Amino acid sequence: MSVSLPAVMAGVVLTGHGDMDKQQYRTxxxxxxxGPDEVLIRVRAAGVNNTDINTRIGWYSKSGADADDASWAGKALEFPFIQGADACGEIVAVGSNIDAGRVGERVLIEPCLREADGQPLERFWYFGSECNGGFAQYTKVAARHAHAIHSQLTDTELASFPCSYSTAENMLTKARVAAGDTVLVTGASGGVGSAAVQLAKARGANVIAVTSPAKSDELLALGASRTVDRSENMISALGKDSVEVVIDLVAGDSWPDLLEVLKPGGRYAVAGAIAGPHVQLDVRTLYLKDLSFFGCTMLEPEVFPNLIKRIENNDIRPLVAHSLPLAQINEAQSLFLEKKHTGKIVLTVED
Known part of the structure; x- marks a missing residue:
């Protein structure tokens, strides 16, 4: 079943790894x-994320020599394709195995995919990486990954949630963050960091946000009980053995200090390395303090449904720094790379 649909659409295609000239807006x-187990979605808004830029430049390649492994799944991407991990829209058509009553549903797309082309995936895909994503007027996805959302928020506001907030919620879930925990969040002014501050606060945790002084007030307003200047030494600022959980999006040269501020039995969760992916680990710190490490990419099954509930219950709020039309994707990514904003930059997808 479907409504009347056009044969062609507008969207942005990525033609290869490289600079912004590899992105082409086409109509x-x-x-x-x-397919039989999929839904077609009219995209209304799509968020900009680090993963879009990392995929474009081939950052995920560990070889450094070429980009044959430059994807979430560790294999060569097939160009051209449509990026965009975040998408909010409405279902306009369904496959033969899907209830036609879903047409008209407003949905958010779960970006971490366990099913594609009607088949379960041995290794997960990411929406807008191993398959076409949300930087277009229409997109398709397995019906199980299109989650109905009932909210008074705008499409632009809702599109700020899927990737960043599910990543943050997944980190908190894996690290077992609970009421009363003290949680240190690095890179707290970014999309995932600001989401982690809100979601940890919603769990009843005491949140310490690492950010620049210029963004301190914004993070305190989001729920942090304290901020620390990102240029400070974490041991001097907080003291050794002072937090139960570290939510890290930064890594880099100062990474060893994050383990020192963890209490014995502490939990470290990571989903980013914006200051550099290579760190120095003294294994003695890991085992003598009985620390637990969690790499966080594939979403636990309960994460996205729990995020939907948080949104619908108004436990968290959207944080949209800028909104631009899809055709201005290069301008949006330039703003993103300046790192002067707090929250998300969202592209609107017009008729």
Whole structure:
């Protein structure tokens, strides 16, 4: 079942790894056709994320020599394709195995995919990486990954949630953050960091946010009980053995100090390395303090449904720094790379 649909659509295609000139806004792209277990979504807004830029420049490649492993799944990407991990929109058509009553649903897309092309995935894909994503007027996804959302928030506001907030919620879930925990969040003014501050606060945790002084007040307003200047030494600022959990999006040269401020039995969760992916680990710190490390990419099954509930219950709020039309994707990514904003930059997808 479907409504009347056009044959072509507007969208941004990535033609290869490289600079922004590899992104092309086109108006002649074919509208995707949903498979038996898929839904077709009219995208209304799509958020900008680090993963879009990292994928474009080939950052995920560990070889350094080429980009054959420059994807979440560790294999070569097939160009051209449509990026965009965040998407809010409405279902306009469904596959033959999907209840036609879902047409008209407002949905958020769960970006970490366990199913694609009607098949379960041995190794997860990421929406807008191993398959086409939300930087277009229409997109398709397995029906299980299109979650109905009932909210008074705008499409632009809702599009700020999926990638960043599910990443943050997944980190908190894996690290077992509970009421009363003291949680240190690095990179706290970014999309994932600001989400982690709100979601940890919603769990009843005491949140310490690492940020620049210029953004301190914004993080305190989001729920942090204290901020620490990112240029400070964490041991001097907080003291050794002072926090139960570290939510890290930064890594880099100062990474060893994060383990020192963890209490014995502390939990460290990581989902980013914006200050550099290579760190120095003294293994004695790891085992003598009985620390637990969590790499966080594949979402635990309960994470996205729990995020939907948080949004619908108004436990968290959207933080949209800028909104631009999809055709201005290069301008949006330039703003993103300046790192002067707090929260998300969102692209609107117009008729």
């Amino acid at each position: 002649d792209l074919p509208v995707p056709v949903p």
